[in-house]
Amino acid sequence: MSDGLSGYGSASGGFPAVRPRRLRTTPAMRRMVAEHTLRPADLVLPAFVREGITEPVAISSMPGVVQHTLDSLRKAAADAAAAGVSGIMLFGVPEVKDAVGSAGTDPDGILQRALRAVRAEVGDDLVVMADTCLDEFTDHGHCGVLDARGRVDNDATLARYAEMAVAQAEAGAHMLGPSGMMDGQVGVIRAALDAAGYHDVSQLAYTAKYASAFYGPFREAVNSSLRGDRKTYQQDPANGREALRELALDLAEGADAVMVKPGMPYLDVLARVAEAVDVPVAAYQISGEYAMVEAAAERGWIERERAIDETLMAFKRAGADVILTYWATEAARRLAG
Numbered sequence: 001m002s003d004g005l006s007g008y009g010s011a012s013g014g015f016p017a018v019r020p021r022r023l024r025t026t027p028a029m030r031r032m033v034a035e036h037t038l039r040p041a042d043l044v045l046p047a048f049v050r051e052g053i054t055e056p057v058a059i060s061s062m063p064g065v066v067q068h069t070l071d072s073l074r075k076a077a078a079d080a081a082a083a084g085v086s087g088i089m090l091f092g093v094p095e096v097k098d099a100v101g102s103a104g105t106d107p108d109g110i111l112q113r114a115l116r117a118v119r120a121e122v123g124d125d126l127v128v129m130a131d132t133c134l135d136e137f138t139d140h141g142h143c144g145v146l147d148a149r150g151r152v153d154n155d156a157t158l159a160r161y162a163e164m165a166v167a168q169a170e171a172g173a174h175m176l177g178p179s180g181m182m183d184g185q186v187g188v189i190r191a192a193l194d195a196a197g198y199h200d201v202s203q204l205a206y207t208a209k210y211a212s213a214f215y216g217p218f219r220e221a222v223n224s225s226l227r228g229d230r231k232t233y234q235q236d237p238a239n240g241r242e243a244l245r246e247l248a249l250d251l252a253e254g255a256d257a258v259m260v261k262p263g264m265p266y267l268d269v270l271a272r273v274a275e276a277v278d279v280p281v282a283a284y285q286i287s288g289e290y291a292m293v294e295a296a297a298e299r300g301w302i303e304r305e306r307a308i309d310e311t312l313m314a315f316k317r318a319g320a321d322v323i324l325t326y327w328a329t330e331a332a333r334r335l336a337g
């Protein structure tokens with residue numbers, strides 16, 4: 001068109017006939033036409049619990065997040081539930097780490113004790129989830145056990161995950177989050193849970209989990225000193241289509257819900273996954289994403305609350321049903337007004 005306005009937006013008397021801005025004129029108008037909304041129930045709080053401490057320990061790279069004692073964890077779970085948050089994802093930090101991550105399968109290990117404590121506190125008011133992975137428990141920091149040459153041994157690791165899953169279910173987990181990116185993990189865990197009678201314990205599978213620099217602060221959160229990197233098991237950031245292959249496998253193996261992680265740098269992957277499935281889809285806004293926003297806000301470079309809420313809405317827009325975020329309780333309270 002000669003006036004430069006295309007399609008149905010023809011000019012009338014030199015003015016644009018179609019003005020998207022008319023639907024942005026007032027808060028009520030914007031609220032009415034909002035395509036997506038964020039609810040407290042969309043949010044899940046990841047939380048760290050550390051063995052052998054009597055006071056919560058601050059995580060310097062995640063200002064506002066702590067390694068909990070069992071007591072402070074119970075309180076955080078109760079606060080999250082009161083704010084309307086749906087779930088809590090627990091990570092254990094044991095006092096003693098070893099090559100096979102023994103504390104991860106010990107019925108008295110810190111994560112199992114935390115699961116029992118949180119269930120005692122909140123009952124079924126929160127979906128109580130556990131990270132089903134060995135890296136918090138191994139002295140080498142890898143997500144699995146190593147073979148004689150120091151490589152992560154997929155199938156030997158699966159046996160450890162099966163044991164871990166049953167220990168977590170026994171301790172009261174409603175839902176497990178297998179995050180180690182071992183081939184076959186969802187199927188092996190499903191079989192182990194079923195064999196032990198835990199048919200109702202579900203899995204939120206970390207379907208597309210990338211080898212990311214944004215996990216940095218998590219290492220401090222779980223006192224991990226990783227030797228090497230995770231590139232032989234976590235996905236290459238260069239790959240999007242491959243996420244759909246992981247997705248098909250997880251669904252075939254019995255995943256109840258699926259997750260994409262990290263969050264913000266992988267919204268395209270999240271959108272593709274959400275488009276492709278009929279199970280709930282979660283996004284994990286990870287430690288480095290939290291740290292970036294907090295650090296920039298601390299310097300006065302961005303508006304903290306607006307930035308947080310914008311990131312959460314972006315996950316909804318991209319197709320997430322569930323968002324794991326360290327800001328879960330805070331954001332839920334803000335939504336409640």
Ligand code: PBG
Binds near residue numbers: 180214215286
């Ligand atoms: C693995 C696991 C990790 C995170 C959640 N589960 C670390 C990793 O894969 O390197 C990272 C979470 C975060 O960075 O907030 N057990």
